[in-house]
Amino acid sequence: MRIPEKSDAGQLLTLDFMIGATIFAFAVVLTLSFVAGTIAPFTANSDETILTSERVSDTLYSNRFASGDASSGVLDAARVDSYFDKTIDEMKSDLGIPEEYGFNITISDRDGNVIKNWIKGPSPPDAGSLSTSNRIGYIRGSGVNETAIVEIKVWSS
């Protein structure tokens, strides 16, 4: 039986190939992660909640809560009050928010204190994407005469 001659070249070639392959693999991984990062803002998941929160805040501000002339920025306290008699699920179906979305509505004064008990819905989760929409209006009637901020939060849970 012939014992193959020992060769010095063998290991060098393998090591060299490994270094080359590793450098290339690193470059590919870094490039892919960079490209993935650049398209992240365009992926759809957060856009939908943004659109929902925008639409909902607009519906509430210029229709459900509006007093008289919808474009005046005046909200009717009595209408807000009666709207807050609804449960959170009734609100969601009234506003066309998909079942699987989380929804929170808070009406606070300029200092951030909640007016009356005008807060509804669970508090949003710590993780995940959340869309917020703020509208500023003047609430009139029922002993509330002040500038208020209507804050809508929508998230996909």
Add this chain to the structure above:
Amino acid sequence: MNDKGQIHTLEGVAATLLVIFATLYAVQASAVTPTSSSTASQEIEMQIQRMGEDILKQANTDRVGMNHTPLKTAVLNWNTSSGKFEGAESRFYYRGRAPPGVLGETLNKTLSDKGIAYNIDIVYNRASEGTHVFPFVDNGDPSDNAVVARQVLLLYDDDTLGDGTQLVKDDTYRIPDMSPNTGLYNVVVVRITLWRI
């Protein structure tokens, strides 16, 4: 020893450079990337603009116990003896601070406290010379991503300035009577420029 050793390493480096340059080229070639201000902050810009619109709109509604709406009260808060807006210091307009009163409080609480800066300008008409503009609140130069909201305001001859002088009887006010023969005094546009700081 074998001298073919370096070939694969060099191939690896060459391939790496190729991939990196291809990516860079692709990124450069596309006009819009997430880091261009237009897409990254579009949503924020829209929200800020709507806040500006909401603030002006709700400030232009009647309040209990006030002669004029908060917006009109602020615009008419002129001190005839000093020739400045009431409370303004070095100039006739407000520099680096909000105007006093309801409008100013709202601006402070809803904008300044949330890291949004704003300038307010007033555009008014001159009988035959078109429109003119002067600053009302000046908080510095807006950034490139600033947005604008407007509200039209009608001033009448019998509206009163902050110190009780009737508008038509005063000649120190910045805004002239555009139509001396009618009860209308001027049509002004209150223009707010908002940007994030």
